[in-house]
Amino acid sequence: MPVVAARPIALRAGERERLKKMAYGHKTEYRLRMRAQVVLHAARGRSNARIARATGLHLDTVRCWRGRFAERGLAGLSDRERSGRPPSYTPLQVAEAKALACRLPAETGVPLARWSCPELAAELTARGITGPVSASTVGRWLRDDALKPWQHRSWIFITDPDFRAKAQRVLDLYARTWQGIPLAEDEYVISADEKTSVQARCRCHPTLAPGQARAMRVNHTYGRGGALAYLAAYDVHQATVFGRCEATTGIVPFMALVTQVMSLAPYASAKRVFWIVDNGSSHRGKKAADRLTAAFPNAVMVHTPVHASWLNQVEIYFSVVQRKVVTPNDFTDLAQVRDRLRDFENRYNATAQPFRWKFTTTNLDDLLARLDRHTADHPQQSSVVLTA
The missing domain is CATH 1.10.10 (Arc Repressor Mutant, subunit A)
Incomplete structure (x- = not known):
């Protein structure tokens, strides 16, 4: 052969x-x-x-x-295409499973807050949509469309009728503009707020430093060493933080922060200093604005819209503090909390750069247009119609 x-x-x-x-x-x-x-x-x-x-x-x-x-x-x-085993479930059954996952359990009469793969698999079988099906199979179906019904995010609908006007003032200040006129060199923008209830948790056993193949270990049991309020004022364009610790929040602590900043150069002699604040009780409404101007004639208070603290850049700084200073919370007493926060301010100010704020008035108009469409589709969810 x-x-x-x-x-x-x-x-x-x-x-x-x-x-x-x-x-x-x-x-x-x-x-x-x-x-x-x-x-x-x-x-x-x-x-x-x-x-x-x-x-x-x-x-x-x-x-x-x-x-x-x-x-x-x-x-x-490469491997050639193979016929493989015939599918156990039809495309219609898969589509019905995804449709069920996209509905709230309460709407279908199921006493659950949100779906999980095992619960979906059991419900599909109970409704006769499919035969016995595993949770992993249901999970594979949902992954095809990036569906994760077990996850949830909270949100709040805008109720401030002057949302756009208030938000635009804040965004214009970030772009160094006020009422259509560019800010002068001796005009500054300060973003201020309070971080409440920074606790001193005294761990019952010392925290262990990380080691090879071992994360840092923090004892779960702790004693309460009290709590304080951390007030901060952030110069948006200079990337400088001024902070102070107080026993509680309120008008007096907030005005103490204002006095601390406004007594320093260059703010004391500035033409105008804009203070961006939210609608917290320490600085809410026209009375707070008048109080600020009476104490410092060159200070102008600018409020963010209601439920829009995310427009306040100092919140970004507070998130940095939460990640790098407070978490995990392990302090012997409140004095150590104050010292840590003060030292971190100095460290931050030594190298800080202004935040790269990307949300502009164009993005604001897009957001409001989407909310308008949502309101038109679901008028019962909001009594306020926003106009861009």
Whole structure:
């Protein structure tokens, strides 16, 4: 019986490079790595028997992949499509499962707050939509459309009828504009707020530093060492923080913060200093604005819209403090909390750069347009129609 001659293999430079990456790449699947090695050996003119001995593969396997590459090139090294096992569930059943996942459980009469894969699988079976189905199968269906019904995010609908006007004033100040006129060099923008209830939790056992293959360990049990309020004023364009700790929040502590800032250069002699604040009780309404102007005639209070503290840049600084200073909370007493916050201010001011604020009036108009469409579709959810 005649012996079939091995198929000759000739590689182009690009093919050789790709095959080498496949054959010796650490992340290449084993099957693809072995197929690439077979082709590289064949390109050197070696026989199938010699390649089989070198790679440990069966002679028929070597012959197969050598021939597949000779016929189709690199595409021939991929697996051919296989019919596989027939699907156990129809596309209609999968679609109904996804539709159920996109409805609130309460709307379907199920006493759950949100769906999970096991609960969805049980409900699909109970409704007769499918036969017995596993939670992992349901999870695979949901992943195809990036559905995660077990997750939730809270939100609040805008109720301030003057939202756009108030928000635009704040955004214009971030862009160094007030009432359509650019700010002068001696005009400044301060973002201020309070971080309430910064606790001193005295751990019952010392915190252990991280080690090899071990995270930092913080004892769960603690004694309460009291709490304080941290007030901060952030110069938006200079990236400078002025902070103070008080026993509580209120008008007096807030005005103490204002006095601390306004008594310093360059704010004391500035033409105007704009104070951006939210609608907290310490600085709410026209009375607070009048009180500020009476104490410092060059100070102008600008309120964010109701329920829009996210427009206040000092909240970004507070999030940095929460991540880097307060968490995990492990202090011996309130004096240590004050010292840590004061030292962090100095550290932050030494290297801080202004926040790269990207939310502009254009984004604001887009947001309000989306809310208008939502309000038009669901008028019962809001009594306020926003106009951009």
